[in-house]
Amino acid sequence: MTDTHFLKLRVRDRISDEEEAALRGVLSDTIDMPAGYTFVHRGEELGYSTLLTQGLMARYKDLSDGQRQITHIHVPGDFADLHSFTLKHLDHAVMSLTPCRIVRAPHERLRVVTETMPHLTRVLWFSTTLDACIHREWEVSLGRRNALQRTAHLLCELQVRLGIVGLATAAGYALPITQTVLAECLGLTSVHVNRVLKELREAGLVEFRGGQVDIHDLPGLERVAEFDPAYLYLERRDR
Amino acid sequence: MTDTHFLKLRVRDRISDEEEAALRGVLSDTIDMPAGYTFVHRGEELGYSTLLTQGLMARYKDLSDGQRQITHIHVPGDFADLHSFTLKHLDHAVMSLTPCRIVRAPHERLRVVTETMPHLTRVLWFSTTLDACIHREWEVSLGRRNALQRTAHLLCELQVRLGIVGLATAAGYALPITQTVLAECLGLTSVHVNRVLKELREAGLVEFRGGQVDIHDLPGLERVAEFDPAYLYLERRDR
DNA sequence: CGTCGCTTTGACACCTCTCAAGGGGGGTGG
């Protein structure tokens, strides 16, 4: 069930059998949780990182006036909080957006990896820098793209990221979240997201309904978003 | 001249003499460059990372319509592109905002560190995850804070980050950039940044003029920004 | 069959952008 993670890693690097075994050895308990459950609170001391194997999760920050900004969406195969290994406690919270299955990776075991397996350590390090690449692209969206482009861009990103782990095709993917959650990713209100989705639908590009994204015109969608997947580092390299 | 970097590291962790020596050994040539010089282009293959010792730099992405989003500002002591060690090539460009002095850290030397010095490796890894923390806070600003709060927040962040390396006090700091650059950080137009700065000035909070930030009311400014420096991880911990 | 959460739509407000013009300061060349 952790195969999605190795799928994701192997898109970007060569992972030896020994490394795969070591990484599997890092993992401990499997836990299931319902949707909408905040299982890492801001500032909380963490002794393990969380590998997501099923479902969608989000990193988010709350503001004093009740607003919320989601800073990252996690798909199966992602370490949701590998960065807590170096940070110790997080500057944000992490919640499940759908029912999720996770596997824990205790930090003391990760530490052993970093002390014995340099290449695998670089692969894990890369994984956190890849998260940062996505953060930067979201900054660009939030800062410079209008609501339509921004929404289209997120849908394109998720198509690629879910596609890597076999959960999306060019025709679409399951995205069982509400328009309100989408709005919290996009720095918009749910009312406006609704209007934008209508516009994308009427343009014949993509339809988001009932937790399902149906892509009718992927090139068209990517054109609207000016989507360039380079920031997702899909090519295989040695780290 | 690389002392600012060790100042920054030592705020967050214990660095042994041996580790300091190893890190100094990683560094090679010192280079000076003028303001406004893009010295890392998007997608370019990189064989070294860049430690900034003097001046300000920015990571940015250009959009097809000529807009630009700055995703991060670097202050002295920062590795501007340590993440290129694991990424190999960057998804964004890096430029000098002011005249800068940098020191290069060849990747093959960094690799030796990651194969022999686990703790120092984690410290370097931490440094890239700290960048990601700042990216996330910028996402929150860009997505949820209005122009006034957003501007105030950036000025607070720079006060702290420059303060760590002795380049800011509670009374202010040098910030020799234009309002246009500020706008490219904040996802605004320079015209609107100008209006916001006027509002902050007339509220008696802060004055930005001639490349100098004069803070007249730091608590007031932090209140407007709802600034909480937790995301900058100012406490010392073992990584 | 009622309730509750999510979606959808409309009218209007407001924040930020766009376009435009003028002012100021520093550098450069005559």
Added chain:
DNA sequence: CCACCCCCCTTGAGAGGTGTCAAAGCGACG
């Protein structure tokens, strides 16, 4: 030494994108 120029800052007027408020529709579920 002065004049000019260029870049940046400043301000105004109007436009437009997104938010706010409100109400109705819809579907899942008990």
